[in-house]
Amino acid sequence: MKQERQNRLRHGGIWFGGQILRAAALIVLVSVLAFFLVSVSPIDPLQTNVGQAALGAMSREQIEKLEAYWGVDTPPTERYLSWAFDFLRGDMGVSLLYRRPVAEILAEKLGNSVWLLLSAWVCSGLFGFFLGMLAGHRRGGSADRFVTGLSLVVASTPSFWIAMVLLLTFAVQLKWFPIGLGVPIGAASEAVSLADRLYHAALPAASLSIAGISSIALHTREKMIEVMESEYILFARARGESEVCLILRHGFRNILLPAVTLQFASVSEIIGGSVLVEQVFSYPGLGQAAVTAGLGGDVPLLLGITVLTAAVVFSGNLAANLLYHVIDPRIRKGGTE
């Protein structure tokens, strides 16, 4: 018994070490790729941030100083390596545009985005799961046709377009929600309450959730259909279990596992979608900072954001893996008995 537990612990340790290695490899590759893409991008940081006219009026020395500041005169490999060594020592560098440490900006932007991302993630998961169950319960029924149709329409609609439609309808026409930004205009930061933040995040979160619902609903529906056609549902029916009982006792239990995996895997979609949606609502979050950094050639900030989001997405997938081990009895007990 003791031996067995030790074995399991050792296996767990090896598995976890492997995951950490994978995460490290992923982050290295992602940062290299992001850096490579910025260096081949045709954007000249001087022209973009200083402006053509101002650049023309400057003296040679001034321009050289600026070039040194933006790192135009240093070869790319050298720039990447110096960033990477600093990063390993825990220093993410200073943002060229904001002139503040990258870590500080990331904390601030992530603080803004976290409400948006979290609420969109939870809403799309819950609604998608519920709609998928409803549709899959009776394949071909009216609920199924409605949910499938809705999901297909939403899946083929870009999230920024949904964001604009919501903005036009609920902010401009109906005036139920603010038209943008993360906090009320002109309010001191101490006076901003959590309710204010949620109120401002409502529309962006709604656009993100709507865009995220379709894939979860369609996948859940597929699984639900499979479960409803299974032999154990047939047998449960033969034993006189009611329809509600069938769905709650057997359906729910059996589609929960794939839904959880899907939900954690959808973290990447939510973060990806937030870049566009935050842009539409001028929401000062991580996504908008990524766009600003990319267009302005702010390499340290862009790399910081890339590494951070890669880490978040990776932990989402890791969490799904771990949860599977906790929830599914076939995996939990399979190895030990």
Add this chain to the structure above:
Amino acid sequence: MEKEILRIERLSVSFSQYGRGLARRRLSAVEELSLSVYAGEIVAVVGSSGSGKSLLAHAVMGILPYNGRLEGRIWFNGEPLTQKRAAKLRGKELCLVPQNVSYLDPLMRVGEQVTGGRSSPSRRGKCKSVLAGYGLEAGVERKYPFQLSGGMIRRILISTAVMETPKLVIADEPTPGLHPEAAGRVMGHFKEIAKAGAGVLLITHDIELALLTADRVVVLYGGRMIEEAPASAFSDETKLSHPYTRALCRSMPKNWNPDGERLCDTGDILSYMRKEYGR
């Protein structure tokens, strides 16, 4: 004479199916089948795969798929068995013992499945005693289906029927994958159920096993009933009327004799049957 528990008269089951384009055709799976089961009796329905055996079970239980159509009449315990009545009685007086582990929810502890959602302390107690009665160790109700062997699963499935006081138990292929000794034990359990006063409809493709336990044997081919005979008739094939049944009888190892092949060519019979029954 014991009470008649189940009477099936001219039962047909057919399916609508979309063929090429929008052409819709009906596919008949069971045709004009009639049989009766009395209390305390085991009736075996024997047939090769695709002969409509399982559909017969599903039709009686009222759990045919949505595109299945049922014709003919079924009486249960003296009264017509409508879909509504079947829905009310199934799981109580009308129990199905399914084929294999795939009929159990893979993510639910077996104890919870044997009690069937109506989990009161007294039911849990009964569940424990029923499982113990089948020689399953204590604590088995806390296990998941994947942790149990084929033989244990079979006994769990039978337990689901014994939890109630059924008047009719339909056993759909209860023995495949079991070695003869275990299969014999399972059959013993069904004999006990019959002895307790229920009718048992045993659906199987294993003629030897059917003869071992059943009082009467009904032979199906291609969805039609071709013979109904007492189990004893199979020891003397002259008592059997249909050539297919006789061939079936002779195919059993204990009835095999060296000149059997000359007396009856199974291939001939099968090709005749295919022509006659269209499948």
